[in-house]
Each structure stands twice: as structure tokens, then as C-alpha cells.
Amino acid sequence: MADPMRIRAQMAGDKANVRVLMSHEMESGQRKDAAGKLVPAWFIQEITASLNGKQVLAAEWGAAVSKNPFLQFFIKGAKAGDKVSVSWKDNRGDTRTDEATVS
């Protein structure tokens, strides 16, 4: 199981600024190991975010997103105390969901 994500959600005006730091190798599938064999791609493919259980964002990523990916987005109409949850799914089928409270 992957390490937890670090999520920070802060109000900025009438929007919530959500910053997420995920912990993932994001192997591109282009790199070769010491033996000269290609390291198979392993990366986060799908990301969803929801506010109080209602989905607000869906995103798809390729292998070219950096290791331990960072993502920032803004949710309209959020208020302090709301729950933001973010989940990802990688190309091996692993998933992880974490939640944070808007402050």
C-alpha cells in the first residue's frame, strides 16, 4: 500500500485552494535498469477529488508526471470545515484515498 497523500485545503476568497502531494514512483517506462532492461511503466492514471462526497474533479495523467506528484486546484463554493477527499488509481490497479478538512 502506498504512503498517504498530504493534502492541504485552505480558503482563498470564496474558493478552496487544494494542494496535494502524492507518494508514487511514477516510473515512465522509458528508463533502463542496471542490466539494460526497460523498467516497466508504473504511474498514476486517474485522479478524482470530491467535496463533501460529491465529485468535483476528474483527471487523467500520463507517465510524464513527476515522481511524488504535486497537484493544485481550486474548488468553488467551498467553506471552512468542508471535507475534501482525493483518490488516485495507478496502472497496476492500486488505489489510495485520503481526506482533509478545509481550513
Add this chain to the structure above:
Amino acid sequence: MQNRRETLKQTATVAALLAAAGFPQFAQAAFNKAAFDAKGVQEAITAVGGGALAESKDVTITAPDIAENGAVVPVGVSTTLAGVKQLLILVEKNPAALIATFHVSDAVEGNFSTRAKMGQSSDVYAVAITNDGRALFAKKEVKVTLGGCGG
């Protein structure tokens, strides 16, 4: 004990059920492999359902002029346009151009930042696909310092 094949089969069944249950707003959110395998910028845009590329002032890209480390290039994309369906980040000279797709909804602002890997200096594209299929872009050249030593 479940083996891999059974697990895969069940995953497929669950995915099919979810698809049947219907999430209209995010119906297109299934991973678009064709788009992420596409080599060029226009190819990738076509694969996600966009038309010919047109430059637009309403799409903004945020990226450094010079990236010292090609493995971590901060890229932001934003738009002020209404009726945008998807926002895309692409790097022209990467082995696969498409880096990320964001499905814009009413509840989220058209403004995303993330970090990308770049193999070499290249133009970075921010593309907004509108509901009527137009592909509006902004681009910026990012120079990658090889070796990552800032030399």
C-alpha cells in the same frame, strides 16, 4: 486465494457496473490510452476529441523559462473561458506528448498546477478543449539544462 486473472475479471465487472450506473458528468473520465500513447501534440488532441489547434489569449500557461531539472518542471494551466470541457498539458518533444488531462466541472476553477517530466528542451502546451470541440492553446518554450547540475 484469488489469482490475478480473477481479480482482473472482477475489476472489469465492477468497472462495467459503474459505467452502467452512469456518471454523466464524468462519463469520459475512463483512462484514454490512445491519447496518452499519441506521439505528437495534434495527435493527442484529436484522440481526446478536439479539433485543429488555435492559439488563444484566454488560455494561460505557467512554466519556468529554464528548468534546471527536467524531472521536476512545475507547469500550471488556467483559462478564463466558459464552456471548457477539458484542460490538457502537453510537452511537444516528450516520447508521448500528453502529460495530464483535467476534466473541468462547474464546481472547480479552470486552474490546475502540477509537475512534469521533460526529456529535453521543448515547447509546453496548455490546451483547453471547449464543449463544441475547439482546441485553444497557449504555449511556452522551456529550456531544460541537461545533467540537472544547472551548468
